[in-house]
Amino acid sequence: MKKYIVLLSLSLFGFAQQTPAPKQTKSILILNAKAHLGNGQVIENSLISIVDGKIAAIGDATVMRVAAHDVTIDASGKHVYPGFIAPNSTLGLVEIDAVRASDDESEIGEFNPHVRSIIAYNSESKLVETTRPNGVLIAQITPRGGRIPGSSSIVQLDAWTWEDATIKVNDGIHLNWPKSYSRAGWWAEPGGIEINKNYEPQTKSIQEYFESAFAYLGSKNTKKDIPFEAMNGLQSGQKTLYINANGEKEIIDAVLFKKKNNIKNMTIVGGYYAFRVAPLLKENNVSVLLKRVHDLPLLEDEDVNLPYKNAKLLVDAGVLVGLENAGDMERMQTRNLPFYAGTCAAWGLSKEQALQLISGNTAKILGIDEQYGTLEAGKSATLFISEGDALDMKSNLISLAFIDGRNISLDSHHTELYKRYKEKFEQAKK
Structure with a gap:
């Protein structure tokens, strides 16, 4: 019986999510993208300098000059956005609705009010990694149930543990x-x-x-x-x-x-x-x-x-x-x-x-x-580069995403399945 339970658990939960990105060690310069600052302003031809997880400088690439960086990204024709934020979310608190053991x-x-959602947050949830390819990089993890369900906390969505993920607790x-x-x-x-x-x-x-x-x-x-x-x-x-x-x-x-x-x-x-x-x-x-x-x-x-x-x-x-x-x-x-x-x-x-x-x-x-929340000098370099309009499901195609300057993985269970079955149909054509 125990053998079948283990097999069932593996089939339901799969394997852990993508490995969290390491701390930024090289300076990054993003050039020529249309930057949507998140405060209503737009820079048509932008320059964004990322150093030690922060936006060191941001401005018009045609007039602004900065020192050479370790990595330069030419984002001509692309768009840069601040990481999107999902409030009032139970992301990471439930993995499979029908499996009671995964519902917290x-x-x-x-x-x-003393119930703290953050200690139940599963940073390795497979659902967490599905948000990042669309630019959702931050979430407010919120409990449910009762008149006062408890206290929420805010996390970034690429971490080993809930302690690593926490941006603001309670x-x-x-x-x-x-x-x-x-x-x-x-x-x-x-x-x-x-x-x-x-x-x-x-x-x-x-x-x-x-x-x-x-x-x-x-x-x-x-x-x-x-x-x-x-x-x-x-x-x-x-x-x-x-x-x-x-x-x-x-x-x-x-x-x-x-x-x-x-x-x-x-x-x-x-x-x-x-x-x-x-x-x-x-x-x-x-x-x-x-x-x-x-x-x-x-x-x-x-x-x-x-x-x-x-x-x-x-x-x-x-x-x-x-x-x-x-x-x-x-x-x-x-x-x-x-x-x-x-x-x-x-x-x-x-x-x-x-x-x-x-x-x-x-x-x-x-x-x-x-x-x-916005792209400004001195703030966290939590942002992403999209091939098109990130608010349009037809053109939202993210090529790079950063959380606190860390170049995070955009792979997920969805992308793995896409690649697998794409290969299947390509083989069928031969």
């Missing part, structure tokens, strides 16, 4: 706000939506928990409460409170909750109807990680294109917006993040505005913008 995305219980607490409505009966039944009679008690329990936690943190209690200790930093701004909410009422109540509890940094995750209360969000400095763009409307009588237009409505209102990908098959879909941004560009945003949704804007929301 949630814990039992309702209030678990960046925020995640809260699943109650819905003001509930669905009765089978999900496909028409008219199955009704008012959630428990909404007020549920929101009250959240308020009571936060009050107890902050009272504990403000006291000199000698008995340590680990869950309450994890709430430390929400009022000072060291941590962000990420509230999962889509409805208009829920979002308004969440903003009022922020004000009542003196929470400095808050982000709405999902935010499907956030555009209806955009002035309130802007006034209270609340950002939005918008729910998956490639989706159907929440209600059957809505504009079928609303999910595509949502980002522009919020951007035009002055709200800081990023894109997230929670939902069905979310880990496998992570690689499609740039194409969500491309759809936003097709429905009103400029290409550079759309790019910001998965680069500079998301870095600001996650609090890593001092080092990541």
Whole structure:
């Protein structure tokens, strides 16, 4: 029996992912590419110097001069982008949905702010390596389940262990706000939506928990409460409170909750109807990680294109917006993040505005913008070179990618299968 278990495990999980790249030792100069900086700006004919994992210099190649580098890359006719960032992700927490032993995305219980997703992150997940060939190089690893699932952390996606991968540990607490409505009966039944009679008690329990936690943190209690200790930093701004909410009422109540509890940094995750209360969000400095763009409307009588237009409505209102990908098959879909941004560009945003949704804007929301998210001198050299438009699935063809200046592998289980069966058909032609 043990023999069969071992064989099954090998067939399900395969072998480890590509070997992480070593630390940068040679200076690199990228010339003549069109550089999309991730802050709305573009350099048509760029020069990018990478030294010791950092962008040492960036500018117009026609006027800027630098000393000779160990490696020079002529990227004429190509595009350079900052590494894309996938927030609110369970990447690395689940390998195969149907195999319980590979699922570590949630814990039992309702209030678990002390649960740290980072220690469950599998840096050798085969799903992690599928994101890199499309330019997704950074992710926020986020727990699921319960009212407060726990604390997220931010990782780069080419590492030996979770310790090596970590960019920012315990960046925020995640809260699943109650819905003001509930669905009765089978999900496909028409008219199955009704008012959630428990909404007020549920929101009250959240308020009571936060009050107890902050009272504990403000006291000199000698008995340590680990869950309450994890709430430390929400009022000072060291941590962000990420509230999962889509409805208009829920979002308004969440903003009022922020004000009542003196929470400095808050982000709405999902935010499907956030555009209806955009002035309130802007006034209270609340950002939005918008729910998956490639989706159907929440209600059957809505504009079928609303999910595509949502980002522009919020951007035009002055709200800081990023894109997230929670939902069905979310880990496998992570690689499609740039194409969500491309759809936003097709429905009103400029290409550079759309790019910001998965680069500079998301870095600001996650609090890593001092080092990541845009191409600027002094920041991490986490970027990639694409043959074409990285937001277009037809022309997104990445030839080189760097994380902290390390030239990472773009191979994956997908590319290995492609090469294998390409060879099969080439043999058949002979």
